[in-house]
């Protein structure tokens with residue numbers, strides 16, 4: 001059976017990545033592609049790298065007949081997403097890539113995003129989209145909230161360790177590097193080549209990055225008490241990729257064994273041999289996440305490092321993995337391509 005797919009926000013980075021991935025999916029057909037300023041243009045004009053595909057022209061969201069759609073990916077900015085999803089048919093399957101439905105507590109949403117939520121009924125039914133940990137709920141969901149790309153990377157490292165109780169919950173540091181496509185395609189001065197290349201800087205320092213809302217929610221749920229990690233992201237002059245380095249207090253071997261046991265049967269999360277460390281180069285353009293564990297010279301301290309591609313496992317690949325579950329397809333369909341290297 002071929003599933004009819006709509007992508008809202010198809011002229012953005014995650015939208016283009018969805019098109020790239022779905023084009024290789026044997027049971028999905030792209031029926032509608034929507035944009036705002038770029039509505040009316042062809043995808044070949046907006047994204048020449050997709051020129052070989054026979055795709056519908058970009059339209060306005062209001063022009064889509066959602067009765068003809070089996071599943072809709074929503075790759076819109078935060079706030080816009082909830083305003084749009086509020087108006088979509090309630091029985092439509094939706095995978096949202098924005099932050100609008102990730103936080104179940106509306107007060108937490110407003111605290112981190114600065115605006116009140118306007119689609120609370122939909123928010124109440126949304127399932128958090130970290131596939132490996134919410135598979136059964138995602139299968140049955142109508143609305144899945146894709147995670148933040150930084151939030152996904154940090155959680156792949158820390159969730160199993162928090163659940164297993166093998167690290168000190170009051171002393172967790174997550175230092176993360178994110179490539180520039182994480183900021184989307186909209187023009188921003190600090191993302192100009194002259195201001196970005198050959199340099200790097202921290203941002204949202206001091207516990208102010210909005211993905212802390214996701215970490216707080218998920219880690220506290222796992223631990224059964226408040227867990228607040230220290231988290232600093234850095235902008236790096238690369239196009240794709242996230243590298244997250246976590247410093248934890250615990251026995252390195254137990255940390256390693258816990259992660260290996262958790263991910264032993266996961267198709268996309270790969271543990272490296274103990275002592276080896278991952279690179280964004282080895283996951284680029286793929287849906288894989290590589291995790292390495294190293295023991296520190298200080299006793300009972302471990303360093304855990306994870307790498308993934310923010311546009312694939314961190315957003316659009318994760319979204320397709322979730323859509324596969326929602327549509328009854330094998331979870332890995334369209335997602336097993338090898339990384340692009342070098």
Ligand SMILES: NC(=O)C1=CN([C@@H]2O[C@H](COP(=O)(O)OP(=O)(O)OC[C@H]3O[C@@H](n4cnc5c(N)ncnc54)[C@H](OP(=O)(O)O)[C@@H]3O)[C@@H](O)[C@H]2O)C=CC1
Pocket residue numbers: 008009010011012013014015034035036037038039061075076077078080097098099147148149181182183184185186310311314315
């Ligand atoms: N980039 C990443 O690595 C990740 C992104 N995300 C989230 O995914 C979502 C999309 O991100 P990304 O692709 O990077 O963003 P982009 O800025 O690259 O693209 C945004 C898209 O939304 C469309 N859009 C903007 N405003 C409106 C509107 N009012 N009505 C309809 N369409 C609109 C744009 O259309 P037009 O071009 O015509 O203006 C464009 O297609 C965001 O919520 C982001 O936070 C999540 C995880 C990782």
Ligand SMILES: CC(=O)N[C@@H](CCC(=O)OP(=O)(O)O)C(=O)O
Pocket residue numbers: 097098099147148149150151178179180181182183233235
């Ligand atoms: C470099 C850069 O700006 N990265 C983004 C990653 C955004 C992301 O993961 O997505 P959401 O915006 O959907 O949460 C950031 O840290 O905000």
